[in-house]
Amino acid sequence: MIRTTVFPAAEHVRTPWRNGRGTTVELARQDGPDGFDWRLSIADISSEGEFSRFPGYRRVISTVEGAGMRLTVNDVPGDDLHRFVPFWFDGADHTECELLDGPIRDFNLIYRGDRVAAHLEWCRPESDAHLVSRAATTLLFNAGADLTVQLSDGQGESGTSLTLGHFDLMRLDAHDAPAATHRLSGAPDSDYCVVEIERIV
Known part of the structure; x- marks a missing residue:
C-alpha cells in the first residue's frame, strides 16, 4: 500500500x-x-x-x-x-x-550519501504527464500553478485526485508496494520537482 x-x-x-x-x-x-x-x-x-x-x-x-x-x-x-x-x-x-x-x-x-541514494529532477506537465513512484519514498514539490495528481494504487486502479497548490509538497511512501503510475495535469508553467529516495543500507 x-x-x-x-x-x-x-x-x-x-x-x-x-x-x-x-x-x-x-x-x-x-x-x-x-x-x-x-x-x-x-x-x-x-x-x-x-x-x-x-x-x-x-x-x-x-x-x-x-x-x-x-x-x-x-x-x-x-x-x-x-x-x-x-x-x-x-x-x-x-x-x-x-x-x-x-x-x-x-x-x-x-x-546522507552513505545511507540513501537520491535522484532529483525538475519537470513541466505535458498533455499526458505521469509520475512513476518506484522508489521507497517519492516526493513531488509544486513550484508553479495548481497541479492536479490522479493517484494510482499500484494495481492499475485510479484512486484519489488531489490538487497541489503553489509550494505544496506530496510525499509517497511505497512500503514494498509495486511501482505506481500517477497522472499529472496543470498549466504549462506548473514547474514541479520529483525527488526519489531509496535506502541503500
Missing part, C-alpha cells in the same frame, strides 16, 4: 537563520540513528555569504524564485544558477553564495 501525505504551503513555519541573512522552512525529513538521513527545505536568502557546512551529507540546491545565484565551492566559481537548475555538491565543501540580482528563494535536498 502506498501512503500519501500532503504538506500544504499554508502550514509552513519559517525559522530565522542565526546570522540573520535568511529563513528556512523544513518541508519534510527522515530521521536516522544520529541525525536525519534526508531533509527537504526551502530557504529565503536576502544577502550573500557562506553556507553552513554539513560533513557526511550530499546537497542539491535550486533557485525557485528570484534571479538566481552563483556558488563558489572550495574557491572554484560555478555557473549562474537560474530557476529550476539543480546544483549538486558535498555538504562539507566550503561554499559561498553570490546573489545575481537581489533576494532569492531556493529549494534544498540534503541527504
Whole structure:
C-alpha cells in the first residue's frame, strides 16, 4: 500500500537563520540513528555569504524564485544558477553564495550519501504527464500553478485526485508496494520537482 501525505504551503513555519541573512522552512525529513538521513527545505536568502557546512551529507540546491545565484565551492566559481537548475555538491565543501540580482528563494535536498541514494529532477506537465513512484519514498514539490495528481494504487486502479497548490509538497511512501503510475495535469508553467529516495543500507 502506498501512503500519501500532503504538506500544504499554508502550514509552513519559517525559522530565522542565526546570522540573520535568511529563513528556512523544513518541508519534510527522515530521521536516522544520529541525525536525519534526508531533509527537504526551502530557504529565503536576502544577502550573500557562506553556507553552513554539513560533513557526511550530499546537497542539491535550486533557485525557485528570484534571479538566481552563483556558488563558489572550495574557491572554484560555478555557473549562474537560474530557476529550476539543480546544483549538486558535498555538504562539507566550503561554499559561498553570490546573489545575481537581489533576494532569492531556493529549494534544498540534503541527504546522507552513505545511507540513501537520491535522484532529483525538475519537470513541466505535458498533455499526458505521469509520475512513476518506484522508489521507497517519492516526493513531488509544486513550484508553479495548481497541479492536479490522479493517484494510482499500484494495481492499475485510479484512486484519489488531489490538487497541489503553489509550494505544496506530496510525499509517497511505497512500503514494498509495486511501482505506481500517477497522472499529472496543470498549466504549462506548473514547474514541479520529483525527488526519489531509496535506502541503500
